[in-house]
Amino acid sequence: MWLMGPYILRRLSLSLMTLLLVSIVVFSSVRLMPGDIVRTLLQDVGYDPAREAELRHELGLDRPAYEQYFVWLGEIAQGDLGVSLWDGRDVTEMIRARLPVTLELALSSIIVAILIGLPLGVLSAVKQDTPLDYVARSLGVLAISVPNFWIATLVVSLPARWWGWAPPLHYVSFTDDPVANIKVFITPALVLGVNLSGSIMRMGRSSMLEVLRLDYMRTARAKGLDERVVLYRHALRNALIPVMTIIGLQVAFLLGGSVIIESVFSLPGMGRLMIDTLTVRDYDVVQGVTLVFATIMVTVNLVVDLLYMVVDPRTKLT
Amino acid sequence: MKNTRFLGARASRRTFLRTSAGAGVGAAAIGLVGCGDDDDDEEATATAAAGAATATATAAAQPKRGGTFIHSTSFLSHLDIHQVSYAGVSDVTLLVYNRLVRPTVKDQLPEPDLATAMPEQPDNLTFIFKLPANAKFHDRAPVNGRVVTAEDVVFSLQRAATDGPTFAHKGEIRSIDKIEAVDKTTVRITTKQPDAALLASLSLPPFIVFAREVLDKFPDLKAPDAAIGTGPFILENWSRETGGKLKRNPAYFREGLPYLDAVEQRTLDPDPAWTAFLAGQIHTAAVPEAEEKDFKANPKFPFAESGSHATAIGRIMNTKRPPFDDERVRRAVGLICDRDASIEFQQFGNGRASVCLAYDHAFWNLSVEETAKLPGFGKDKAADKKQAIALLEAAGYSKSNPVKADSVAWSHPSRQFGIPALEYLKQELEQGSGGIIQASLRPMEPTAWLDNEARGLFDFTTAVWVAGIDPDHLLSRMHHTVGGRNYGRISDPTLDAMLDKERATFDVKDRVKQIHEVLRYIAEKSPTAWLTAGPGVTAWQPFVKGYAATSYARGSLENTWLDK
Numbered sequence: 092m093w094l095m096g097p098y099i100l101r102r103l104s105l106s107l108m109t110l111l112l113v114s115i116v117v118f119s120s121v122r123l124m125p126g127d128i129v130r131t132l133l134q135d136v137g138y139d140p141a142r143e144a145e146l147r148h149e150l151g152l153d154r155p156a157y158e159q160y161f162v163w164l165g166e167i168a169q170g171d172l173g174v175s176l177w178d179g180r181d182v183t184e185m186i187r188a189r190l191p192v193t194l195e196l197a198l199s200s201i202i203v204a205i206l207i208g209l210p211l212g213v214l215s216a217v218k219q220d221t222p223l224d225y226v227a228r229s230l231g232v233l234a235i236s237v238p239n240f241w242i243a244t245l246v247v248s249l250p251a252r253w254w255g256w257a258p259p260l261h262y263v264s265f266t267d268d269p270v271a272n273i274k275v276f277i278t279p280a281l282v283l284g285v286n287l288s289g290s291i292m293r294m295g296r297s298s299m300l301e302v303l304r305l306d307y308m309r310t311a312r313a314k315g316l317d318e319r320v321v322l323y324r325h326a327l328r329n330a331l332i333p334v335m336t337i338i339g340l341q342v343a344f345l346l347g348g349s350v351i352i353e354s355v356f357s358l359p360g361m362g363r364l365m366i367d368t369l370t371v372r373d374y375d376v377v378q379g380v381t382l383v384f385a386t387i388m389v390t391v392n393l394v395v396d397l398l399y400m401v402v403d404p405r406t407k408l409t
Numbered sequence: 410m411k412n413t414r415f416l417g418a419r420a421s422r423r424t425f426l427r428t429s430a431g432a433g434v435g436a437a438a439i440g441l442v443g444c445g446d447d448d449d450d451e452e453a454t455a456t457a458a459a460g461a462a463t464a465t466a467t468a469a470a471q472p473k474r475g476g477t478f479i480h481s482t483s484f485l486s487h488l489d490i491h492q493v494s495y496a497g498v499s500d501v502t503l504l505v506y507n508r509l510v511r512p513t514v515k516d517q518l519p520e521p522d523l524a525t526a527m528p529e530q531p532d533n534l535t536f537i538f539k540l541p542a543n544a545k546f547h548d549r550a551p552v553n554g555r556v557v558t559a560e561d562v563v564f565s566l567q568r569a570a571t572d573g574p575t576f577a578h579k580g581e582i583r584s585i586d587k588i589e590a591v592d593k594t595t596v597r598i599t600t601k602q603p604d605a606a607l608l609a610s611l612s613l614p615p616f617i618v619f620a621r622e623v624l625d626k627f628p629d630l631k632a633p634d635a636a637i638g639t640g641p642f643i644l645e646n647w648s649r650e651t652g653g654k655l656k657r658n659p660a661y662f663r664e665g666l667p668y669l670d671a672v673e674q675r676t677l678d679p680d681p682a683w684t685a686f687l688a689g690q691i692h693t694a695a696v697p698e699a700e701e702k703d704f705k706a707n708p709k710f711p712f713a714e715s716g717s718h719a720t721a722i723g724r725i726m727n728t729k730r731p732p733f734d735d736e737r738v739r740r741a742v743g744l745i746c747d748r749d750a751s752i753e754f755q756q757f758g759n760g761r762a763s764v765c766l767a768y769d770h771a772f773w774n775l776s777v778e779e780t781a782k783l784p785g786f787g788k789d790k791a792a793d794k795k796q797a798i799a800l801l802e803a804a805g806y807s808k809s810n811p812v813k814a815d816s817v818a819w820s821h822p823s824r825q826f827g828i829p830a831l832e833y834l835k836q837e838l839e840q841g842s843g844g845i846i847q848a849s850l851r852p853m854e855p856t857a858w859l860d861n862e863a864r865g866l867f868d869f870t871t872a873v874w875v876a877g878i879d880p881d882h883l884l885s886r887m888h889h890t891v892g893g894r895n896y897g898r899i900s901d902p903t904l905d906a907m908l909d910k911e912r913a914t915f916d917v918k919d920r921v922k923q924i925h926e927v928l929r930y931i932a933e934k935s936p937t938a939w940l941t942a943g944p945g946v947t948a949w950q951p952f953v954k955g956y957a958a959t960s961y962a963r964g965s966l967e968n969t970w971l972d973k
Contacts, residue, residue, distance in 0.1 A: 126856035130863055132575055138863035146574035178486035178631065188650055248684050257688035261675040262651050357681045359484075359650035367484060372856055 095400070102396070106389040113385040114167070114378070118160050121369075121377050128152070128176045128372040150176050163378065172382070173375035177368070182379040185364060190383070192262060193360035196283070196352070197345030199276050201338065203284025204291055209334065211288070212295025213327060216303060227292065234289030240351040243282045247355055260357045279356045283349060287341050294337045298330040331402055339395030346387045470954060472668045476971035478953070479691045481682035482652050482674040487631035490615045491568060492575045499614035500674055501647065503965050504655055505547075506617035506638030509538050509562065509596070510608055511964075512878050514957045516772045518917075519608040519878075523557065523618055523639065533603040533915060534586075538562070540594040544662040547643045551622040554660060557639055559590035564621045566598075578615040580893050581882070582607070603913035605920055609879035641667040641967040652676040661967070668955070668970035686948065692971075693949040693956065698825075701759045701946045710948040713957065714768070720873045720945070721767045721883070722755055722825060724834065724938040727868050729898040732812045736934060737804040741797035743935030744785040745841030751940045754833055755824050760943035762786050764928040765887065766880050768944040773880040773924050783932035794841050801845045812846040814838070815868040817861055820852035825873040828852050834871050862896050870896075880924050881912050888936060899936040 129147050130138065147153045151162075166173055172182035208231075215227035251257040258278035263271040302308065303326055311321045350362035361380060368376040482500040490498045511522035521527055523544060528536040540557060548554035566588050570579045584604035589597045600607060610616070619630070619638055627635040633647035641661045647653030652674040657667055677685060679695060686694035696704045696712065704712070724742060726733035733739055748762035764783065766774045780786050785793050806812045816834060821827035831850045838846040848869065853861065861867050877883055885908050886892040890900040907930060911923035931939065949956050955968040 124857070125853070126858075126860035130860045131856055134859060134863070142574045149574065180487075188648070192650075247681070251684040251687040255688055257684050257690065260677060260681045260685040260688075260690060264651075354678060355681065357675075357677045357685075359676065363484075370856060 102393050117378050117381045131371045172379035175373050175376050177371050177373040182376050189361045189364045192358050199280035200283035203280050204287035208288030208291030209295050212292040215296045216299035231289045231292040239286040243355040262358050279352050295334050298333045302326045302330045343388045343391040472970040474668050475670045477671040478669050479673045480693050481677035481691050488636050489630035504642040505636050505640045505644050508616045510612045512612045517878050519612045534600050536598040538596045544639050545660050547637050549637050551626045552620045558593050559596045561620050562596045562618050563588045563590050565618045581610045605915045606879040606881040641965050667967040692953050696946040699757050712948040714944040721942045722873050722940045725870045725897045735804050737800040739935040741800040743938040744793040744797040746938050748940050756941050756943035760941045763942035764932050764939045768942040770880050798843050806845050808844050814848045816848045817851045817867040817870050819855050819858050830871045
């Protein structure tokens with residue numbers, strides 16, 4: 092394990108370089124998009140070049156782009172993500188308000204996905220080519236094939252029209268009312284979780300099948316080990332690495348915000364924030380949110396790589 | 410940016426994607442019934458009557474006190490109504506603040522709100538308002554329940570008129586020359602020229618009354634702590650992410666009101682809001698446009714027509730660029746547009762033909778029969794198209810030398826302003842002109858589109874607009890040379906003079922006649938080809954009573970009560 096120190100340091104420095112690159116790409120691309128925050132702000136006042144110039148100066152957007160970039164970078168180095176050009180709110184505060192929603196949705200969804208996908212995958216592998224395997228595989232394909240936003244829309248709108256019932260459509264934070272909060276998240280977590288469970292199930296199954304055919308499994312059985320020990324201690328542990336990769340990617344994806352699910356269930360998460368602010372070209376917020384997304388992505392990848400070594404100490408640090 | 414906005418603002422999210430925002434309500438339907446001289450079509454009148462009947466029935470019952478009224482609101486940036494489009498923000502501000510005057514439910518003409526009566530008008534330039542002695546601000550720091558004075562009104566209106574780049578509503582009261590506190594309870598407003606629309610403008614949500622001390626303590630009115638007014642409800646908490654909670658103002662100057670103990674506002678987009686309404690989670694919502702017709706035919710809830718999302722659809726032509734700098738080409742487009750087909754396709758069968766004025770402008774608008782006599786608005790489309798082709802040929806265009814129009818719109822699935830609208834438009838123009846007009850379609854992401862439109866980088870676009878209280882609000886903004894939303898770059902001295910004249914006419918009957926002349930002139934010259942006006946439909950739960958708000962948002966809810 093002592094080898095992990097330099098490895099982590101190397102990965103961290105690579106991560107920082109990635110984030111720097113992301114910052115340049117995001118800063119440039121958001122400004123290259125047609126339309127800008129100043130003209131959006133002036134929409135209600137009526138377009139007037141003099142007003143535009145005045146407001147551009149007021150917001151510091153008349154300075155050269157590279158200057159604006161270094162100012163922003165300097166602020167980030169001090170832990171300040173800037174303020175919204177649209178309404179003057181602190182970007183860090185905005186993200187702080189939205190991140191818990193996205194985190195809760197992501198974690199609850201991934202728990203549902205693991206609880207459904209992993210056992211189903213293992214069972215399917217162990218009972219290969221039995222009716223149970225066929226059913227499980229069909230369910231897995233179905234879960235992957237049906238878009239989650241479609242299921243979400245049906246789940247939300249049809250019961251309301253038929254029976255006058257809908258899942259709660261108003262976000263309540265856990266600290267305000269834990270029970271109400273759980274009720275709010277149950278349905279979106281199930282919708283997302285079931286959708287994600289398909290790929291976990293399929294990856295779990297194929298990985299298990301691969302491991303079950305290896306020599307050491309035969310040896311374990313020949314030693315007279317209990318079948319459960321063989322499966323869970325020897326097979327599953329080794330089969331988990333590719334599954335973890337999938338789960339890691341899914342967590343990173345979910346933490347980036349599930350825009351459509353957040354919209355359908357009216358959850359004020361990061362995805363909604365990104366879309367709302369991108370629509371008005373609120374540069375600092377878009378940049379801040381993207382940087383947070385990128386940081387999450389990089390961190391999750393790093394954590395998953397480190398977990399490989401915990402699950403399988405034979406994994407080489409490369 | 411939900412922003413469903415009024416006053417010549419583009420109907421945005423609610424009407425289309427994000428919003429509907431929540432819904433403005435409006436009981437212009439009631440206004441339709443109230444205006445006996447209106448000759449609207451029978452179906453509209455019948456459905457309006459249904460809404461009105463519901464409202465009348467509820468008004469007759471004995472109001473009960475208590476309860477929490479729950480409704481949806483859109484994602485708002487902040488609460489400083491002077492610095493933002495106000496449809497969404499007015500959900501909060503109309504409950505927290507009063508204005509000098511407010512629009513009536515019946516016909517949207519102004520009536521006293523904070524003022525004790527309509528202003529004295531010793532001449533056409535002077536308006537003298539009296540304030541009540543018992544109107545107090547909410548009992549919160551820094552005002553702590555003190556009495557409202559004329560100085561507060563002066564300060565508030567001056568702040569609304571701030572000449573800053575983000576102050577969005579100063580143009581609405583640009584005719585004001587001076588605002589003075591004559592004494593503690595008397596305010597005198599003097600205008601630079603006669604402005605018959607001023608009182609209607611002052612009844613708009615941005616012209617709230619608040620205390621100077623608030624801006625001494627806070628940098629602006631954006632934060633919920635700064636939302637201190639004289640209104641029927643006190644803001645307890647608010648967040649952009651989830652909405653707000655308001656409690657009854659026990660010291661409200663209208664004794665005995667409001668009936669509700671509290672109001673809860675939940676941040677929801679339009680579609681989830683409608684679902685939440687059907688599931689009983691909220692008490693009112695806008696009926697989705699595609700479902701309005703069916704809903705009205707078989708209403709399961711009380712409802713009213715019109716409101717903040719009542720819309721007018723038009724084709725904006727850039728009059729400063731070829732080919733639409735040629736009046737003959739614009740007139741040809743006006744003739745080709747098929748209003749009946751547009752009602753069916755773009756308004757989902759729920760609307761009427763109209764020149765610029767929105768559905769809730771029935772009081773001011775030409776009747777359906779009179780509108781049908783305007784060029785391009787009649788039933789004989791074959792004759793219109795023949796005339797259109799003749800105009801195009803006279804302008805030098807033919808199949809071998811076609812009119813090429815660069816058409817832009819939002820890349821959105823809306824039939825009113827999105828890609829389907831553009832495709833519909835292309836087909837209509839090409840078929841109607843016998844192939845002489847060839848439209849190229851350029852769907853754009855919303856902000857890019859608005860940017861192009863604002864800078865005149867287009868030939869042609871289709872748009873949907875929601876209107877203000879007064880017809881001049883939309884007419885002038887869209888057609889006057891100095892109009893804030895004159896995206897077609899229209900500059901017609903005759904039209905400017907007509908608009909200036911109607912705005913200076915105080916006699917309502919005379920003004921209606923002049924506005925009708927303006928509408929006829931616009932239909933004839935076709936600087937913009939206007940098509941239709943559609944109502945919004947707002948429904949509420951059967952136990953909600955006294956819910957007859959003005960045409961924007963929900964009014965103050967001061968007469969609303971829950972029968973349960």
